[in-house]
Every structure is written in structure tokens, then in C-alpha cells.
Amino acid sequence: MVISRPIQGKHRKIKDRINIILFAIFLITPFIRFGGKPLVLLDIPARKFYIFGLVIWPQELYFLHIILLFLGFSLFFWTALAGRLWCGYACPQTLFTEAYNWIARKVTKDRFGKPSMKKSDWAVVYVVWFFMSVFFSLVFLSYFKPYEETIKQIINLEFFVPTTFIPENWVIFTVLSTGAAFFNMAYFRENLCRLVCPYGRFQVALLDRFSPIVTYDVKRGEPRKKPNEKVGQHKGDCIDCKLCVLVCPTGIDIRDGLQVGCLHCGLCVDACTNVMSKFNKETLISYKTMEQIDNPNSKIKYFRPRTVIYGTILTVLLFVFSYLLITRVPIYTSVLRDKAISNVYIPNQGWRNGYEVHIGNLSFNPLDAEIEVQSNYKFNILTESKEINIKPEGYEKVRIILEYPEVEGKPQGYSVPITFVIKDKNNPKHVKVVKSFFTFPVS
Ligand code: SF4
Ligand code: SF4
Incomplete structure (x- = not known):
């Protein structure tokens, strides 16, 4: 498991703000009721989906399909326009990794991931992570089952189907979800991005030479400092401090080029900016398009065939959804x-x-x-x-x-x-x- 080193900087600040907003949305949304009705509830047993004041029945699943299509094309649109924003700033894996790391630093008084971290610290971290996993699983469950029912069943200790020893579905869901969350955060983590997530695989198809990506300036950086050289003796600007690798949540070295495991979170940009500022030099790692790497004076082109096509599809979907909503006969x-x-x-x-x-x-x-x-x-x-x-x-x-x-x-x-x-x-x-x-x- 990679434990990345905390770093201060512009991208860290942006990430923190986005994380807080998205986490608040995740934690609050399933508990909001308007006129006694849930704001969001995907009630699968009752086959009713409550989404922002709309109750969607199986006969109206086209509403849900349009919403999913809209979210899918939004991903394509934003990736083409601004790179892997989703991975770096909004993906639940990224958010939860930040949250679990943050809490681990708090409970170990900042020893988390450092050589000074003791076995007893790990024990405390694992216990806290376990309870976090239970809590997040119960919040997640509330998107599928009214939280009022769950609380009532927990208070009344109703964990089994009456007169049997078969666990209720929500209990099975919570146990599996807790296990998956704990395993993911305590062991698997970056491997999900590097080995499992399909989105990382097709990023190449979604990005073009005008999409901003996190890149290392090879021309300026190389040849980097060798272990036997002193700072200043090497021709390239990279002093091989490896801070960009240490802060990376997936533990990759961006100097090796564009990789599936790169979330484009910008933390290595912050790291190199901090290091290079000590030498009054510009960062070697930055958000750039391939076009800007080849032609440094070129500007980012936002209007391109793929951004226009994705944008048009999103607009059409929005109109279709609005039309169906306005003309809906309930x-x-x-x-x-x-x-x-x-x-x-x-x-x-x-x-x-x-x-x-x-x-x-x-x-x-x-x-x-x-x-x-x-x-x-x-x-x-x-x-x-x-x-x-x-x-x-x-x-x-x-x-x-x-x-x-x-x-x-x-x-x-x-x-x-x-x-x-x-x-x-x-x-x-x-x-x-x-x-x-x-x-x-x-x-
Ligand atoms: S942070 Fe910058 S200087 Fe340090 S190893 Fe990375 S690219 Fe080189
Ligand atoms: S290489 Fe840089 S941008 Fe990519 S995931 Fe690591 S820290 Fe984030």
C-alpha cells in the first residue's frame, strides 16, 4: 500500500476544497427529506427511484438512462476538455483515500507512514479504519434503503429475517460493503487505479494532443542528477529528490511518462514547484497539452471537434430530459x-x-x-x-x-x-x- 507524503501547494488546496464539498454531498444527501420524501433514494425492492423530487418507476426508467448517459458523456467531455479531472479530484477512490489518510495522520499524531510509526499506531489505525468503513457503508446503504428503517432495525436488533437465522439483505450489504471498503483502503488502494479501473485504460482514447495532462519537462529536467553527483554538477534541472514520487497517491514516477496509474491530481506539480522554487526555477512538472510540449507558445484550444461533439450531445440530452420532464404525465x-x-x-x-x-x-x-x-x-x-x-x-x-x-x-x-x-x-x-x-x- 502506498502512503503518500502530504504536500502543500495550489493543487493541494483545490483538492481539499473539492474533497470537502463532495464528501459533504455524499454524507448529507441520503438524509435529506422534502415533504417527507427522500431527495435521493434508489429503492430497488420497491422498484422506485427518488431523484431530486422525481419518483421514477420502472416504466419510466428512461429518465434514469438519460441521467446515466449524461453522467457518462460529462466524463468524456471534461476529460477531453481538462484531462482526468474525475480521477484526480472527484473519484470516490481518491476521496476515500484522502479521508482515510487524513484520519490516520490525526490518530497517529502525524506519524502515519513515517519510520517513527509503531506497531501500536498501526493497530489503532486499523481499528479506526474499520469503524470508518462501517460508518461509510451505512451511509452508502442509505442511498438504497431509507435510513429511518435502518436505524429502527438497529435499535430493535432486527438483523435477521424473522424466525430464521438468515441475515437481512441490508445486513449482508453492509457487511460486504464494509469488508470491501476496509480491504480497499487498508491493502489494495492504488492497485484499484493501476490494475482494475477501466476508466484509466481508455483514457488514451478520451485524451487528445490538446487535453491538459500532467507532464514532466524532459528537455529541461534531463539528464537528471546522478547519485554520485552534487547539486549543480548535473546538466538537467531535476535534482532527483524524488519528492514527486513520494507525494504521489499511486506511487508512480511521472518522469517515466504518461501512465495509466497517473490520476492527474497535480500533487507532484506542487512537490516540484516547491523544490524548484528553492533554485528560483520553474517547476519541471506541470499541466500541459501534448501540443504545448511540442510548441511551447501554443495555447490550449478548448473548441475542438471532440469537445464540441461531446458538448452537443450533453446539450441534446439536457433538452430531451427537460422536455420529458415538462411533458411528463404522472x-x-x-x-x-x-x-x-x-x-x-x-x-x-x-x-x-x-x-x-x-x-x-x-x-x-x-x-x-x-x-x-x-x-x-x-x-x-x-x-x-x-x-x-x-x-x-x-x-x-x-x-x-x-x-x-x-x-x-x-x-x-x-x-x-x-x-x-x-x-x-x-x-x-x-x-x-x-x-x-x-x-x-x-x-
Ligand atoms: S520533484 Fe522535481 S526535482 Fe524532484 S525528482 Fe521530481 S521532478 Fe526532479
Ligand atoms: S504522477 Fe503526479 S499527477 Fe499523477 S497521480 Fe502521481 S502525483 Fe498525481
């Missing part, structure tokens, strides 16, 4: 044919078909729904009530029997089209239309 409907009442003929009366109309209220307000049947043919609706009240986020089904009177004369063919119209009585704009058909027996 009613789910489906109509199933009732097989028990299908093609029934009652002499001297007519033909009957049965239907099950399923209505879901996708809003946080009660729904007064009215069902109407439209057709070019005249039907009698043999149902007690065509109106139904559905509670917020509720779901109901209504049985409807349609009768085609014999006096109208049987139409040609074996079926005629009909349309079910489901309206919100309190909001005439909220209308859902479902096509179906009425069948006659084959004579």
Missing part, C-alpha cells in the same frame, strides 16, 4: 384483457369483453382518475364506477366490462379497435391513452 396505465370474460355472447343482449385497467399514481399527491372508453362503435360500460381515487405513489386495478349491444348488429370482422382514456380529474392536461380491441366469437 400516471402509469396498462390495460390487460380479462380472459375470464372474453368473447361472451348473451342472447338478446349482446357481446361482452372484460378488461383490467392498471393505474399507477406516479406523483406525491392523491389522484382522482376517470376511465373513459372511446370507439367508433357504441359500447355500454357495465362497471359500477369509472372513477377511482389512488393514494400518492399508489397502484390500483379496475375491472371494466364492455358490452356491445346486439341491436347494433354485429360488425364485420372479429374485432374492433377501442381506446381507454385515463384522466386526472383535477388536471385535464394529465391524460393517458391506451389502445386495445374488442373481440367477437368466431361463428
Whole structure:
């Protein structure tokens, strides 16, 4: 496990501010309620996703798909525009590494990672890290299960499925998540970036010669100081102090060139800036584009085909999402044919078909729904009530029997089209239309 040395500098300050904001968002978001409803909750068992005041049902998963597409293309856009910002500043792996290191320094009185660190310090660090992992796992769980329920179950010691010794799903989730977090932070860490994370692999495809990356100035730096040379005897500016390597969270040497393990966090920039400032020289490591390395006077080009294409896709996704949101009718409907009442003929009366109309209220307000049947043919609706009240986020089904009177004369063919119209009585704009058909027996 790499334990990077702390360093002061411009990028460290930026990272600290971003870390605090993102951590606050992570820790607070699942506990925010508006009108009793969660701000963000991915309730998988109930198949409902609460996202910023919107409750998304499985029938509306396209909202979630658009959000995920938007996040994916944002990653592409920002990488092309400004390099691996995500890895260096916003990735959870980066954030948690910072948090675990910060707490380890606090509990060991800054001995963390230093030769003066004792075995007893490690024991304390591991215990603290374990409880941090439990805490973060419970926060993470709150994105998928209302925290009120979890607290209640913990207080009542309800860890097992009633009358069995099978752990509840949330207990299994928390144990696995705690184990993964602890293993990751106490052992695996930088290997996740270097060996596992797929994003690091396809960075080459996302970056072009105009994307800012952290680079070492080979022309100025080399030949670097050799071990047997004194500072000043070497031709290049690099004094081979290795501070850039010691501060690197993944333990790589940026002087070896662009690598998958480089998060582009800029901490080695801070390190070299500090070292070179002692010699009144500019840093050897900086954010530069490949173009700037070849032509030092060139400026960063922000408008390029790939940034424009990604930007356009993001804008289109934003418009599509806004349009779908504005025109959203918070009613789910489906109509199933009732097989028990299908093609029934009652002499001297007519033909009957049965239907099950399923209505879901996708809003946080009660729904007064009215069902109407439209057709070019005249039907009698043999149902007690065509109106139904559905509670917020509720779901109901209504049985409807349609009768085609014999006096109208049987139409040609074996079926005629009909349309079910489901309206919100309190909001005439909220209308859902479902096509179906009425069948006659084959004579
Ligand atoms: S911090 Fe700068 S001077 Fe020191 S080894 Fe790295 S590149 Fe060379
Ligand atoms: S090489 Fe520099 S920019 Fe890359 S991860 Fe290490 S410290 Fe961060």
C-alpha cells in the first residue's frame, strides 16, 4: 500500500476544497427529506427511484438512462476538455483515500507512514479504519434503503429475517460493503487505479494532443542528477529528490511518462514547484497539452471537434430530459384483457369483453382518475364506477366490462379497435391513452 507524503501547494488546496464539498454531498444527501420524501433514494425492492423530487418507476426508467448517459458523456467531455479531472479530484477512490489518510495522520499524531510509526499506531489505525468503513457503508446503504428503517432495525436488533437465522439483505450489504471498503483502503488502494479501473485504460482514447495532462519537462529536467553527483554538477534541472514520487497517491514516477496509474491530481506539480522554487526555477512538472510540449507558445484550444461533439450531445440530452420532464404525465396505465370474460355472447343482449385497467399514481399527491372508453362503435360500460381515487405513489386495478349491444348488429370482422382514456380529474392536461380491441366469437 502506498502512503503518500502530504504536500502543500495550489493543487493541494483545490483538492481539499473539492474533497470537502463532495464528501459533504455524499454524507448529507441520503438524509435529506422534502415533504417527507427522500431527495435521493434508489429503492430497488420497491422498484422506485427518488431523484431530486422525481419518483421514477420502472416504466419510466428512461429518465434514469438519460441521467446515466449524461453522467457518462460529462466524463468524456471534461476529460477531453481538462484531462482526468474525475480521477484526480472527484473519484470516490481518491476521496476515500484522502479521508482515510487524513484520519490516520490525526490518530497517529502525524506519524502515519513515517519510520517513527509503531506497531501500536498501526493497530489503532486499523481499528479506526474499520469503524470508518462501517460508518461509510451505512451511509452508502442509505442511498438504497431509507435510513429511518435502518436505524429502527438497529435499535430493535432486527438483523435477521424473522424466525430464521438468515441475515437481512441490508445486513449482508453492509457487511460486504464494509469488508470491501476496509480491504480497499487498508491493502489494495492504488492497485484499484493501476490494475482494475477501466476508466484509466481508455483514457488514451478520451485524451487528445490538446487535453491538459500532467507532464514532466524532459528537455529541461534531463539528464537528471546522478547519485554520485552534487547539486549543480548535473546538466538537467531535476535534482532527483524524488519528492514527486513520494507525494504521489499511486506511487508512480511521472518522469517515466504518461501512465495509466497517473490520476492527474497535480500533487507532484506542487512537490516540484516547491523544490524548484528553492533554485528560483520553474517547476519541471506541470499541466500541459501534448501540443504545448511540442510548441511551447501554443495555447490550449478548448473548441475542438471532440469537445464540441461531446458538448452537443450533453446539450441534446439536457433538452430531451427537460422536455420529458415538462411533458411528463404522472400516471402509469396498462390495460390487460380479462380472459375470464372474453368473447361472451348473451342472447338478446349482446357481446361482452372484460378488461383490467392498471393505474399507477406516479406523483406525491392523491389522484382522482376517470376511465373513459372511446370507439367508433357504441359500447355500454357495465362497471359500477369509472372513477377511482389512488393514494400518492399508489397502484390500483379496475375491472371494466364492455358490452356491445346486439341491436347494433354485429360488425364485420372479429374485432374492433377501442381506446381507454385515463384522466386526472383535477388536471385535464394529465391524460393517458391506451389502445386495445374488442373481440367477437368466431361463428
Ligand atoms: S520533484 Fe522535481 S526535482 Fe524532484 S525528482 Fe521530481 S521532478 Fe526532479
Ligand atoms: S504522477 Fe503526479 S499527477 Fe499523477 S497521480 Fe502521481 S502525483 Fe498525481
